[in-house]
Amino acid sequence: MQAKAFYAPGSATPALETETWHNLFRALALNSDARLGKSGQSTGDPTEIALLEAALHYGADRTSLEQAYPRMAEIPFDAERKCMTTVHRAAQGFISYTKGAPEAVLALCETQLDTNGENPLMPHAWQQQAEKMAQAGLRVMAIAMRRLPALPDHLNEAETGLTLLGLVGLMDPPRREAHHAVAECQAAGITPVMITGDHPATANAIARQLGIINDGGGVLTGPQMAALSDAELRTQVESVRVYARVDPAQKIRIVQALQANGEYVAMTGDGVNDAPALKAANIGIAMGKGGTDVAREAAHMVLLDDNFVTIVHAVREGRRIYDNIRKFIKYIMASNSGEIWTLLLAPFLGLPIPLLPIHILWINLVTDGLPGLALSIEPSERGVMRRPPRPPNESIFAHGMWQHIVWVGLLMGGVTLLTQAWAYHSGSAHWQSMVFTVLTLSQLGHVLVVRSERESLFAIGVFSNHPLTYVLIGTALLQMATLYMPALNSIFHTQPLDAGELAACLIVSSVVFWGVELEKWLIRKGKLYQVHKESTENRCNLG
Numbered sequence: 001m002q003a004k005a006f007y008a009p010g011s012a013t014p015a016l017e018t019e020t021w022h023n024l025f026r027a028l029a030l031n032s033d034a035r036l037g038k039s040g041q042s043t044g045d046p047t048e049i050a051l052l053e054a055a056l057h058y059g060a061d062r063t064s065l066e067q068a069y070p071r072m073a074e075i076p077f078d079a080e081r082k083c084m085t086t087v088h089r090a091a092q093g094f095i096s097y098t099k100g101a102p103e104a105v106l107a108l109c110e111t112q113l114d115t116n117g118e119n120p121l122m123p124h125a126w127q128q129q130a131e132k133m134a135q136a137g138l139r140v141m142a143i144a145m146r147r148l149p150a151l152p153d154h155l156n157e158a159e160t161g162l163t164l165l166g167l168v169g170l171m172d173p174p175r176r177e178a179h180h181a182v183a184e185c186q187a188a189g190i191t192p193v194m195i196t197g198d199h200p201a202t203a204n205a206i207a208r209q210l211g212i213i214n215d216g217g218g219v220l221t222g223p224q225m226a227a228l229s230d231a232e233l234r235t236q237v238e239s240v241r242v243y244a245r246v247d248p249a250q251k252i253r254i255v256q257a258l259q260a261n262g263e264y265v266a267m268t269g270d271g272v273n274d275a276p277a278l279k280a281a282n283i284g285i286a287m288g289k290g291g292t293d294v295a296r297e298a299a300h301m302v303l304l305d306d307n308f309v310t311i312v313h314a315v316r317e318g319r320r321i322y323d324n325i326r327k328f329i330k331y332i333m334a335s336n337s338g339e340i341w342t343l344l345l346a347p348f349l350g351l352p353i354p355l356l357p358i359h360i361l362w363i364n365l366v367t368d369g370l371p372g373l374a375l376s377i378e379p380s381e382r383g384v385m386r387r388p389p390r391p392p393n394e395s396i397f398a399h400g401m402w403q404h405i406v407w408v409g410l411l412m413g414g415v416t417l418l419t420q421a422w423a424y425h426s427g428s429a430h431w432q433s434m435v436f437t438v439l440t441l442s443q444l445g446h447v448l449v450v451r452s453e454r455e456s457l458f459a460i461g462v463f464s465n466h467p468l469t470y471v472l473i474g475t476a477l478l479q480m481a482t483l484y485m486p487a488l489n490s491i492f493h494t495q496p497l498d499a500g501e502l503a504a505c506l507i508v509s510s511v512v513f514w515g516v517e518l519e520k521w522l523i524r525k526g527k528l529y530q531v532h533k534e535s536t537e538n539r540c541n542l543g
Contacts (some may be wrong), residue, residue: 001046001172003028003054005138007129008166009114020113024165025060027143028052030069031086031097032062046290047139050170051099069095075155079197079247079273083108085159087151094148096158101199101245102130102167105142112164113145121164130167134201137209138169174210181309182210188315189388195243195251203244213241222246225253233257251277264392268303268311270295285311312385320380322390323453328375330401331450332368335443337409339363342416342439354420354435356493362482363436366475367443374447374468381452381460399453400528408516412442415511419504430501433483433494437505440479444472445513454523 008020028051034044036056042049052062069088077084083100098105106126111118126142133140144162152158185192192212196203200219207213220236222245228236230253237257246254251267255277258265267274267281270291275298278284286299287306296302303310339360346354355363390398397405419438423431447468452460463469482492489495497505522528 004171005169027097028055029060102142134199137205200244248273334408338412341413441509
């Protein structure tokens with residue numbers, strides 16, 4: 001954040017040669033709790049740091065000024081008064097400096113200081129100038145002073161009968177990637193909402209820069225919100241995307257109104273005043289660098305780099321992880337159900353037990369373990385940030401997942417039993433080795449095709465998940481080793497298959513692969529259960 005614009009009557013540009021500018025920058029230096037470190041590590045509120053740096057740039061050094069004007073008292077900033085006052089000892093009596101929101105400070109002023117000395121305040125002209133600066137996207141603060149013959153018994157007296165010194169405009173430009181992040185949020189069904197204590201014109205200008213609101217959007221201010229009932233506010237929050245000049249209690253009202261409408265609310269904040277709203281939100285996100293300890297304790301998570309874009313990256317990563325969990329469950333349960341159907345139905349079909357215990361252990365080891373783990377690092381699917389959030393109470397088996405597990409398990413068991421029946425009744429001595437191979441290869445084909453819930457394997461790339469590719473090649477080679485290595489034949493009770501039998505196993509086991517590809521084609525055509533059906537009932541609002 002930087003102090004980019006200054007306005008004081010009597011001079012077009014800041015110059016300490018004039019009394020007006022001298023008083024303005026002295027006020028910026030003294031009316032601050034921030035500290036500028038010699039090594040460049042400044043401490044304090046970013047706004048105060050920016051004002052302190054501006055004062056130093058124009059020759060108002062705080063260290064030397066504090067010796068001449070030691071601080072005697074302070075009225076801290078609060079959201080209701082919207083200003084801060086410090087009282088200092090001067091050569092003759094005392095002097096107070098006040099900074100804060102223009103409308104709040106102007107209401108406390110009676111005169112203004114210009115090149116002709118103190119003159120009656122022209123509030124309308126100052127309000128127009130403040131509005132003009134705010135429309136340029138600047139955060140505007142008014143600076144005032146008062147000379148006191150003695151330290152008042154009640155400090156509030158230091159905030160009456162003030163003399164206005166000028167206006168300061170601060171620029172905190174959005175990061176270049178922020179506009180893209182907002183657009184990505186909106187595409188993902190997340191509604192970004194700006195809640196700020198700044199001037200409505202400033203909030204409006206920044207929101208338009210970021211794309212939070214368009215030409216038809218408006219700003220709801222704290223005073224306007226105070227006049228609304230809870231029911232009226234619930235109606236307003238459906239369309240309002242920018243809130244300005246709000247106090248901490250109103251932030252909670254906004255959060256609660258959104259939640260009452262069925263929204264899932266994420267709230268960002270860094271100050272002590274943000275803590276209640278962070279606690280009330282479904283997900284409170286505190287700033288790790290510039291945030292207060294109170295905000296971090298109240299939040300559910302802490303953003304270490306204080307960057308909104310990181311939230312978007314976290315949403316993307318969260319969706320990838322959740323999708324991969326679904327794929328893992330789908331793969332494991334379908335594979336295990338295929339084994340169960342094979343073992344369960346064979347005796348009822350007049351067939352001998354198709355697999356030995358060591359076969360089942362081997363299949364669970366090489367097809368369930370490593371391929372399943374490789375699914376956990378599957379890249380994000382295309383369009384992962386162009387679908388709405390899932391409802392919080394949605395079952396992990398939604399969007400056709402349990403149907404997939406049932407029919408794939410039956411298909412896998414069916415092709416395995418069909419292989420057994422054909423080989424057994426044709427008199428093949430290798431029928432059990434064929435059953436063992438078909439079931440193993442069917443599961444390897446399934447793990448390949450289950451990598452996406454909608455897209456074809458050939459669209460996402462057969463080799464796009466390199467660890468899974470290596471695992472599948474290794475597993476297939478190990479399976480062949482159990483068939484063609486004599487040392488393993490005795491352990492697994494298998495026999496080498498001839499070329500015709502191996503080709504038959506490869507063809508039959510591919511049925512599962514092509515069956516799931518057909519399922520995904522039907523999903524894409526909208527002829528089967530909808531995957532990631534759009535919903536407007538659950539959105540995430542960032543404040």
